[in-house]
Amino acid sequence: MEYHKDLIIIGAGPSGLMAAATSSKLGLTSYLIEKKSKIDTYKRSCCSMILTEPGMHGEYLAFENDRICFLKNDFSVKYTGAYTDLWQSIRISPSGNTLRLGRKAFPVAKVINKAQLLRNLLDEIDESLVEILTSTVAGNLEEEDDGVIVSVVEKGRRFKLRAKLCLVCDGVNSHIVDILGLNRNRKHFFTSKVVSYVLDKTKIPYPNSWITFMGRSASPTGAIYMLPKPIGEDGKILYEISQGLPLIGEKNYSAKALLDNFIENSHFSEWFEDAEIIDVHGTTHIMRSPIRKPFLKRTIFVGDSAAFMEVDNQGALMCGFNAAKAAQKELEGEKGFDEYYQFWNTHFEFNDESLLSxxxxxxxxxxxxxxxxxxxxxxxxxxxxxxxxxxxxxxxxxxxxxxxxxxxxxxxxxxxxxxxxxxxxxxxx
Ligand SMILES: Cc1cc2nc3c(=O)[nH]c(=O)nc-3n(C[C@H](O)[C@H](O)[C@H](O)COP(=O)(O)OP(=O)(O)OC[C@H]3O[C@@H](n4cnc5c(N)ncnc54)[C@H](O)[C@@H]3O)c2cc1C
Known part of the structure; x- marks a missing residue:
């Protein structure tokens, strides 16, 4: 069988884009398949905080001259967007009392413009080596002795792509993980619905804070959270408020109705009385135990596709970087996937039972x-x-x-x- 390229990368979120950029720098050829029509946009809810805690996901970050530097994994990523520094994480009770966690010397998180990060990653890809297929959905993956075949649909047109290896970067509810049967041995904890509004003209008394509204009146099974983001024109700060609603118990709540009710009728309604909704995001988030050994013979599961909950954007970049290096080694006859396995199990907290439990x-x-x-x-x-x-x-x-x-x-x-x-x-x- 003749394989057209070295790699097929399914999904162009942070992990897939990072894998595509890194593999092209290593001289590998690939297809990058993305179901969205525009890669540097996203409709899926994401607070976009870069978490700055030293040792988070086994890594230490520095922010230098338009680059986010990963000191332990030894790479950096271009990011030319604005940041909003968060100095504290505040939990607020239904009548407005607070529990505040924070640090004095450095922000607890830096919120980025995720669309700009995706744009910067896309610019790093060498398009002479990476063939990018947008509006294209990967529907099936078959492993052969010396390659993979991925069946795709592009606006109703069906065809097959062949390559030597596949990097599955299609996110937390991965369809490919599911059809390959890898969810069978994973524990399903719960499924969450998330609805997010991007708001202008809010009056928030706690600037530079990640705010979580606690209590059943805000969310019967979850929480409402909000934060400032530098995503308006010229880095203008807008607030994003989300209802994260685990589907637990008998009642069928609507995340949107609960969020609307909170904005209009809660103790905090004054904060929103002049607010305008600029954008709406949402997602369904399936929480499963992680895939501890995230690879088959010629396929590796990268980023959220193998995770419990999420690896975060910073973790997705680490996964994409290490998966591309692993793929190069495999193609050279070395045990690259085993090295990725080491990386995966030593960096992410959810692979440590004492932290997951x-x-x-x-x-x-x-x-x-x-x-x-x-x-x-x-x-x-x-x-x-x-x-x-x-x-x-x-x-x-x-x-x-x-x-x-x-x-x-x-x-x-x-x-x-x-x-x-x-x-x-x-x-x-
Ligand atoms: C409510 C919420 C809040 C979050 N807050 C933060 C935060 O504050 N900070 C942070 O760092 N992270 C946060 N995250 C997590 C973060 O969004 C993810 O960890 C990160 O995006 C994972 O990157 P990924 O590339 O692995 O997957 P994704 O970003 O999900 O990318 C997957 C890509 O694959 C594409 N795709 C899916 N299926 C197919 C298919 N079959 N064929 C082709 N393409 C496909 C999708 O369109 C998408 O572009 C949050 C997530 C949620 C849900």
Whole structure:
């Protein structure tokens, strides 16, 4: 069988674009298949925070002269867009009390213009080596002894592409992972609906903050979160507010209806009374356990396609970079995929059971009523606690803040103290 190119890369999000750019720099030829018509746009919800915590995803970042530098993996990515620095992560109770985590010397996150990042990545691709097919959906993948065949549909036209290896970069709800049967051994935790509005003319009293509105009145099973983004004209800051709604329990809530209700009728409605909706994003997000060994004989699963929840944009760039290097080694007869396996398992927190387990069964405010959250946050609202934006550790950080106040809570609200102690038992079990 004659294979047309070295690689087929399915999906042109951050991981696929990074893989295409890196592989073209290594001299490999590829097809890059993307179902969107324009690569440097996105409609899928994404807060676009670059998380700056040292060691996050096993990496250390620096921001230099229009480049985001990955110090441990030793590469950098061009980013010419604006940043909005976030100095704290604030959780707000239904009546407005706060729990604030942050740092004083460096922002806890830097929000980027994701469309600009995608544009910069696209510009790095050598189009003499990478054939880009937009409005094209990969429907099937077959592995052969010495290559892969990917069946695609481009505006109703069906055809097959052949290459020596395939990099599957099609995101968290990966169709290719599913049809190859790799979801069969993954645990399905839950599925979330997300709806996001990009807003202008808001009046937000907490600038430079990642804000999460807690309590069942905001979201019966999840949370509403918002943050400033440098995505208006000339880097103007707009706010993005999202309802993240895990589909748990019997009731069929509408994420959009809940978000509309929050904006119009909550304690915080004044913040939005002049707001204009500029754009709408959304997604369905399936939470499964990660694929620990993310490759077959000639196929490697890159970025969110193999992840629990998400690798984040920064992780997707790391995955794309390492997957392209792995592919080059495989083509040279070396064990490149094994090296990727090492990278995957040593960088991402969800591949460490001791970090994944607490996020699944650990501390969460859904166990508390709105009144209880109001009470708890009345104890914390005057303090900035040390902490980052980190889904894997934040539950433990917050639980510890309240455990330090346990004697007072036991005296004033014994039923809340009991719930806090039950989390400790659950985590230690
Ligand atoms: C609500 C929400 C908030 C988030 N907030 C942040 C944040 O603050 N910071 C952060 O870093 N990350 C955040 N993320 C995660 C981040 O968006 C992802 O981790 C990142 O985009 C993963 O990149 P990827 O390239 O692996 O996948 P994706 O970005 O999902 O890219 C996959 C690409 O493949 C294409 N595709 C899919 N199927 C096919 C197919 N069959 N054929 C052809 N093309 C296909 C898609 O159109 C898409 O372009 C958030 C995600 C969500 C849902």
């Amino acid at each position: 607490p996020i699944i069964k650990g501390f969460g405010f859904s166990a508390f009523s709105d009144d209880e959250i109001d009470y708890l946050f009345s104890l914390t609202q005057d303090t900035l606690y040390s902490g980052y934006v980190n889904h894997f550790t934040v539950g433990r950080v917050i639980l510890n803040i309240f455990l330090e106040k346990l004697p007072q809570i036991e005296k004033e609200k014994p039923e809340i103290a009991k719930k806090l102690k039950s989390f400790v038992e659950k985590i230690n079990s």
